[in-house]
Amino acid sequence: MLTFEEMWQRIIECDRKYDGLFFTAVKTTKIYCRPSCRSRKPKKVNVEFYDQIGKVEEAGYRACKRCQPEVEHSPQVAIVKNVVTFLVNNYKQHLQLKDLAEEVGVSPFYLERVFKQETGETPRMYLEKIRIDKAAYLLKSTKLTNLEICFEVGFQSSSNFYKIFKNIKSCSPSEYRKGLHYELDGS
Known part of the structure; x- marks a missing residue:
């Protein structure tokens, strides 16, 4: 059981960990909120x-x-879920933050902030991981060249593809294809 002062501190800090544990009711407006609400205090x-x-x-x-x-x-979970679905279904396209924001009906700034808050990553980072996962699958299951795979999964330049692939998978696409990779997730 939290004291009035403890709950007050949680709403001042907009602490999301307490959402659902208690609700803040404002007598003058007759509105109630979550502890994490960003409205004026x-x-x-x-x-x-x-x-x-x-x-x-x-x-x-x-x-x-x-x-x-x-x-x-x-409420941000629905926005993030819609963006993730859109990214998974459209990862081959040349996507910009404004395109994603338009898709879910929010501003680019708000989308990036909410997405990072919910996932710990920016939409761009998330898209890159999707593309690299698709590339890794194609490297193991097809005879496409690295360059063909680069463009197949939506990268616009091979240098960016190689850099991001190495960053995420800790090896080059060629090393990955040959099985010379050691990832923490066991793949």
């Missing part, structure tokens, strides 16, 4: 805390449209 005297969503709604509060506390997961 209310005055301390105008705040009440509830440990259950049913209780806060019974008290007459409505859900914040920004943090959507009534939704089981963070």
Whole structure:
């Protein structure tokens, strides 16, 4: 059980680890939020805390449209899931952040921030990993040349392909094809 002061500190810090454990209700606006909500912080005297969503709604509060506390997961999870699906289905295309943002209906800045917050990677890094995974599969299962694979998986330049491949797989594409790779994940 957290004290009022502990819960207040969590909302000041926008601490996501406490989402779902309690809800912040603002008496003056009659809105309730998650602890991680990024909306402007209310005055301390105008705040009440509830440990259950049913209780806060019974008290007459409505859900914040920004943090959507009534939704089981963070609202950003849906955005990230849609971007990942789009990347997996379109990895061969020349994609830019603005294209991804347009696809999910948010600004490029917001998308990059949310994506990194949820996955620990930028959309570009995630796309590169998808492309390298596809390239690794093609290296092992086809007779395509390294250069053909480079363009097949969506890279625009061979130097970038080789650099990123080596960075992710810790070996060159040729070494990977010959089985001279030792990855931590066991592949």
